[in-house]
Amino acid sequence: MNRMQVSMSMWKNNRWAISTAALLLILWEILARIIRIEHILPGPVSILRCLWDLRGTLLIQQMPATLVAVLAGFLLSVLIGVFCAILMDRSPVLEAIIYPLILLTQTIPVMCITPLFVLWFGYTLGARILAIILGTFFTIAVNTYDGLRLSRREMLELMDTYGGNSRQIFREVKLPTALPNLMTSLKITFPWAVVGAAVAEWLGATRGLGYYSKLMVTRMNGPAVYASVFLLTMIALAGIALIKWIDRHYVVWRNEI
Amino acid sequence: MLEFKKVTFQYEGADHPLIENLSFSIEKGTFTSIIGASGSGKSTIFRLLNGLEHIRSGEILLEGKDISGMKNFCSYMPQNDLLLPWSTVEKNVCLPMRIQGVKKAQQKEIAARMLDLVGLGDVADKYPRELSGGMRQRVAFARTLCAGSDLLLLDEPFSALDYLTRISLQEWLLDQWMKLNKTILFITHDVEEALFLSKEIYVVADRPVRRMERYEVPMDYPRTREMLIRSEIQELKEELIRKMREGDERIRKVRGPRLPRKG
Numbered sequence: 476m477n478r479m480q481v482s483m484s485m486w487k488n489n490r491w492a493i494s495t496a497a498l499l500l501i502l503w504e505i506l507a508r509i510i511r512i513e514h515i516l517p518g519p520v521s522i523l524r525c526l527w528d529l530r531g532t533l534l535i536q537q538m539p540a541t542l543v544a545v546l547a548g549f550l551l552s553v554l555i556g557v558f559c560a561i562l563m564d565r566s567p568v569l570e571a572i573i574y575p576l577i578l579l580t581q582t583i584p585v586m587c588i589t590p591l592f593v594l595w596f597g598y599t600l601g602a603r604i605l606a607i608i609l610g611t612f613f614t615i616a617v618n619t620y621d622g623l624r625l626s627r628r629e630m631l632e633l634m635d636t637y638g639g640n641s642r643q644i645f646r647e648v649k650l651p652t653a654l655p656n657l658m659t660s661l662k663i664t665f666p667w668a669v670v671g672a673a674v675a676e677w678l679g680a681t682r683g684l685g686y687y688s689k690l691m692v693t694r695m696n697g698p699a700v701y702a703s704v705f706l707l708t709m710i711a712l713a714g715i716a717l718i719k720w721i722d723r724h725y726v727v728w729r730n731e732i
Numbered sequence: 733m734l735e736f737k738k739v740t741f742q743y744e745g746a747d748h749p750l751i752e753n754l755s756f757s758i759e760k761g762t763f764t765s766i767i768g769a770s771g772s773g774k775s776t777i778f779r780l781l782n783g784l785e786h787i788r789s790g791e792i793l794l795e796g797k798d799i800s801g802m803k804n805f806c807s808y809m810p811q812n813d814l815l816l817p818w819s820t821v822e823k824n825v826c827l828p829m830r831i832q833g834v835k836k837a838q839q840k841e842i843a844a845r846m847l848d849l850v851g852l853g854d855v856a857d858k859y860p861r862e863l864s865g866g867m868r869q870r871v872a873f874a875r876t877l878c879a880g881s882d883l884l885l886l887d888e889p890f891s892a893l894d895y896l897t898r899i900s901l902q903e904w905l906l907d908q909w910m911k912l913n914k915t916i917l918f919i920t921h922d923v924e925e926a927l928f929l930s931k932e933i934y935v936v937a938d939r940p941v942r943r944m945e946r947y948e949v950p951m952d953y954p955r956t957r958e959m960l961i962r963s964e965i966q967e968l969k970e971e972l973i974r975k976m977r978e979g980d981e982r983i984r985k986v987r988g989p990r991l992p993r994k995g
Contacts, residue, residue: 629814636782636808637831637879647827651818728817731861 514697522705525698533687538706540682541672544600545710548607549668555608556615557657563616564623564649565641577613585610586674593679603675603683610671611664615657622656623649625732655729658722665718666711673707734758734781734883734915739790741780748986749788750776752940758917758932760795760882763909765918765926766944767972768936769980771987774919777936778885781917782808794883804832807879811888813872815860821847821871822856828879846874849908866897873908886918890925899957902928910953923972927951928960935972937979939986945975 486493500519507518517525526533559577563570585606592602626649634644676685688703722729735757742749750773758764768774779785780792781799792799799805807828815824825843834842847853850870860868869889876884886905890898906929909916920926926933927949934944947968951959959965 627814629810629812630816632784633808633810633814634831635784636806637828638803639831643831647816647830651816654818727859728861731817 514695517698517701521698522701525696526702526705529699529702533684533702533706537682537684537687537703538710540680540686541669541676541684541707542710544603544607544672544675544683545668545714547600548604548672549611549665549714551604552608552612552664552668553615553657553661556612556660557619559612559616560619560623560653561645563620570620577616580609581613583609585671586678589675589678592675598679598681602679603672606675607668607671610667614664614667615660618656618660618663619653622653625656626652627732651728652732654726655722655732658718658726661718662715662722665714669707669711669714733760733793733795734917735791735793736777737791737793739780739792740788741776741785742788743785749940751780752942753790754941754943756934756944756946758915760915761913762931763906763916763918763929764932764934765920765930766934766936767920767923767926767976769976769983770921772936772939772979772983773941774936775887778808778887778917778919781806781883781885804879805881806883806885807876807881808885809872809876809887809889811891813860813868815868815871815875817860820857820859821852821863824860824871825856825875825878827875832880842878843874846877847871849877849911850874864897865893866901869893869901870904873905877912883915883917886916888919888921891920891922898925903957905929906953906955921976923969923976924960926972927965927969928955928957933972935975935979937975937982939979939983947972 504518504520507513507516507521510516513521559573563573588609589602589606592605596602596605630648630652631644634648639647672683673685673688676683677689680686684703684707688700688707691697691699691703735755737755738753739751739755740749740753741751766774766777776785780787786800794802794805815821816827819827822840822843825846826839829839829842844853844856847856850873852867852870852874855863855867855871860871863871872889876886890901893901902925909929918926918929930949931953933947933949935947936944938944949968950964951962960969
């Protein structure tokens, strides 16, 4: 398929979503022009204009800070989540210990506990990373654990007949079997990582898109608030697109397990 | 020579042993089939050999030595090819060698040789999903050979294939066996398959399995399908089917009637 055909097929697949979004944007713009209260409801044109005017501040000063927190927090969350999944898969005793604990972490509202992290770590990256981990690692751990348990008994027995030890069985069979589940959990949790970073920046940071949007709220600058939110959404969408691309190109055995 | 000496085995939680004082032996370099109705316990014999289950009493000897302390003395090929969908054909074939810690260069060399042997040297870089059912079974056979043992345990390896692929793979397997000088123990419930391939056939027809009746197939190698229509082979075929039916009835008496399968 050449580029033209790819574009055509993308348009065909998403034409209803794109048309609806375009219609909503037009309606939004019309409504904004009727209401004419910019700090409450700025229109899309005004937001885009603000985005352009503040491009230096938003893209060079604020966005990198948020990106660092999102990427570091998400990466650590994946590592911790996968590690917990491996431990739970290793032994029923470890599962009995770990599962209730990680389930408990899910009952804590991130919004409420993040101020505590700020108290512990101050206005640092550490507090934001902790908030992201708390919001995402449970889903990663549970999905990966389920994936590890999907390994076919016959496949594990075959490895046994070859004399495979538990490390080899994990590397050759269990981990690849669990990868599709892990990728699904990454797609689900990446937007949460962005939300977690923004919330943590709202509650305690000196830089970042969350911090900036809060600052702009206090200054009643509606378009700048929306511009920050727009960039946060773009980070989440770009992350999901990247994870989907990796999934489609490298985890192609999803339907063969 | 492989020897079962008064072997008894019982699954955990079962009320009675599945195998009781079973003795039989298989000569080195032969092609032997074990046939029996579904659930007769023939696959359990393989599970005892490849270490997935452990005998309760008795001995299993290979060349006079107890197999309980031995490693890699047999290679197991299951009913489904069980190829790793995330690995190329070459990496799949290398799997047993990777487990055994064989050096990478040597793995590649042996895998290439085995793939050439099974006539699939040109698909080394492909993934299992790109192969037909018959090709996948041949890859699985190459992987079994790469485990490096002289005793091959093939558990209904062609049962999931269509008829034409199955008979062409039977001919191919016989050809491989004659070249390789390996001992093959083959499980099937297809009497014609057992007759075409084997020098001797054991029938599992007891519950618990106390003895297996042994039949020698009166055909020389190399074999052709035309040989199967000989009257003595047809008579043997009828006899084997009769034995299997009797066995099936005995098993059903112990286990209860077989439930109809869904679909």
